Amino acid sequence: MGMTISEKILAKASGRQKVEAGEYIVGKIDLAMMHDLTGPLTLNVMKEVGYDKPWDPEKVVIILDHQVPANSTVTAELHKQLRHYARKHGLKNFHEVGRQGVCHQILAESYVKPGMLVVGADSHTCSLGALGAFATGIGSTEMASVILTGEMWFKVPETIKFELVNRLSKGVSAKDIILKIIGDMGVDGALYRAAEFTGDGVESLTVDSRLTICNMAIEMGGKTGIVNPDKKTLEYTGTQEAPFRSDPDAEYASHYELDLSKLEPQVAMPHSVDNVKPISEVGEVEADQVFIGSCTNGRIEDLEAAASVIRGRKVKDGTRLIVIPASQRIYLEAERRGYIREFIEAGGVVCNPNCGPCLGGHMGILADGEVCVSTSNRNFIGRMGSTASKVYLVSPETAAATAVEGKITDPRKYLR
């Protein structure tokens, strides 16, 4: 019996030839990441332990991203603690304000390579599986343990195989794929399991798109999303060869198939990510705010898609548009290509790279009764502000079309 890519990575990390789903193993960690909300708790834990020296300063990455620049004295204090910790231990991989972006995007751009075992003190760390790594989110105390020991226990997960076939049609994108899948699977449909995305449909997608898909594996309970590395992965990560791919005879817990050519734009309705409808069944939903950004859809291809809808048009009166590129690198590239100007000329706000309104902490918090149409990944009650607000999750194309018309709009009419 062969092994899945996830099993191979965990086997290597635990110094074994073979592991099986359900086994508990202790794995050596290749990369550990914390940010400005979860990191300070980790520091508190290490303070209590009375010892805070990282097992390997090269492998610890600290990124300021949730509330950047600091929006209050409380946040400023959190940033200061992390800055001091990085300085104390000479950590090179500290991302200061202005040299950062949403943590998962920074890891994708600069750190993660195929075959790595990656943990981050943030649930969407599963995004990095798109690069052929095994990447998963952990809590702050566990992060303290990882930083001190360089190891962590894992239960080897079963894997669900998601086979994507054929190609997407115009105006439909990666976000629609993963929303459709979560709608079908439910918020616990992949609980404890690895979600492996395969098929010619995945091969046709860019690495940016694969990151969008793996990002939301956690929204169906997945331990990680993962894509077998190919030429595009090697190019993106600047590596020569990928150490692991799933064997053809690997064992899967279940199979799921999706024909991408038949997919239409999808919308996750309030207040659950699996409350998904095709856009043709959504009806009339007016938007007070449209948010384009986050670790799900703040990459250059997302901004490109949104710009191609907005170009030469205006944001509708009564609606406000907030665009936040996911990293400084993307911000610069968007500026170079003229997208930033196009968003501003259309009447939108473009903010510096950070999480922004995605978690209701900063830059675009919702008031009672307001509706936000967002490209982020969660629409729980109170996620983006008031517990009496509503969040609809969509692709960047759909978000842009919604900004233009002031109500949820199928973007395909602008993208023929």
Place this chain on the structure above:
Amino acid sequence: MATYSNRIMEVQGRAWLFGDDIDTDVILPGKYLVLTDPKELAKHALEGLVSGFSSKISEGDIIVAGKNFGCGSSREHAPLALKYAGVGAVVAKSFSRIFFRNAINIGLPVVISKEARDVIKEGERLSIDLEGGSITREDGSRLIVDKYPAFLLEILKDGGLLQNLKRRFGKEAKK
């Protein structure tokens, strides 16, 4: 080896019933994530579902919920808020993976039982034997639950991963 306290091996309290998919934004809304004092976090535990939850419960009370408890973010603030509000254990049909780990790591017992939510009544007195793997109900009947693997039990016995790390790194610290 340190000696373990038995404090956490048995939990007794009244049942508070909740539904499926109780997410971390409901357990502790994101706007409170800037708080790092667990006692402050505790004041807001589950406030979206039961207003004033933390002042209504008694020390040791037990949350009994449906499937996928703790889904959503990796915020450890969520189990911390529950623990410091006085919750003695959470029993659910299933847990989100990260919440399950976080809860054990901060010393909040989490117990998987497929049947508990369907039979246990609101306010019923319960007693959970974590080591033996059972829940004793008010009428004396017992539900058998999944047992922990040995190393997880050890973390719980230590009172959480923090105590566990202290035990392991305390010596280094004094060097």
